[in-house]
Amino acid sequence: MKLTIGHMYPDLLNLYGDRGNIIALKKRCEWRKIDVEIKEIKAGINENFADIDLLFFGGGSDREQKIVSEDLKSKKKNLIKAIEDGMPVLAICGGYQLLGEYYKTLEGNKIEGLGILDAYTVASNKRLIGNIVVEAHLFNKKFYLVGFENHSGKTFLRNCSPLGTVIIGYGNNGEDKKEGCVYKNVYGTYLHGPLLPKNPEMADILIETALSRKYGKINFEPLEDSIEQRAKEAFIKRFMKK
Incomplete structure (x- = not known):
């Protein structure tokens, strides 16, 4: 089996170790003997996402978000088609915001998003920064997500589901205890750190x-993640006590 992982704008959108998510995906595939190709998708490159x-x-x-917003206009139709067809997507912070309706700056300017997520973001004078613990419910499973957030934008969901409930930290906006957003197989979140090495689930x-989308029913074997789980448990215990 082989997976092609698309990395959107790696030269423009790579804050707080986000590239580590690509490394984690690649390694967890390789440990399962799944071939991986990383395809960088940059501004000015036509991409049909097929x-x-x-x-x-x-x-x-x-x-960088303004640059990406302009370039996404040429990719919007094909990207939406792939997402509606079930392509899984992980979008962090700025990428998450750009999948929503818009990002409104402090000056009142709107950076247009793709409108895939029924959500919008407004800038604030306060940065929402610090360690975060989220209780997630996906595929009838409950588990914790841990990470680090650092954003001044506040995201508000309309008719879409959050990724999880904030236990420690701010989440989408520091007001409603919601973190992230889920639409079909799209997951938007503010968890940096990077997210995936800390959260193998x-x-x-x-x-x-x-x-499953590419090959149908598969036998997906779990990996030995005891070290990762112990690290997560230590993280949760440390910050839950505060």
Whole structure:
């Protein structure tokens, strides 16, 4: 089996170690003897997403988001088609915001998003920064996600489901205890760190979804993740006590 992982704008959207998510996906595939190709999708490159099995969208500053927003207009139709067809997507921070309706800056300017997620983001004077613990419910499973958030944008969901409930930290906006957003196989979140090395369950959801979409029913064997789980448990215990 082989997966092609698309990395959206790696030269523009790569804050807070987001590239580590690509490394984690690649290694967890290789440990299962799954071949992996990383395809970088940059500004000015036409992409129909037909050969992309799994897509990663990182975060960036307002300046980079404006550049990406303009370029996404040429990719919008094909990207939406792939998402509606079930392509799994992980979008972090700026990438998450750009999948929504818009991002409104402090100056009142709107950076247009793709409108795939029924959500919008507005800038604030306060940065929402620190360690975060989220209780997630996906595929009838409950598990914790841990990470680090650092964003001034506040995202508000309309008719879509959050990725999870904030236990420690701010999440989407620091007000409603919601973190992230889920639409079909798209997962938007503010968890940096990077997210996937700290949360192997989330990495495997993306990989298994991509494989099932491409190959149908598969035998997806779990990996030995005791070290990762102990690290997560230590993280949770440390910050839950505060």
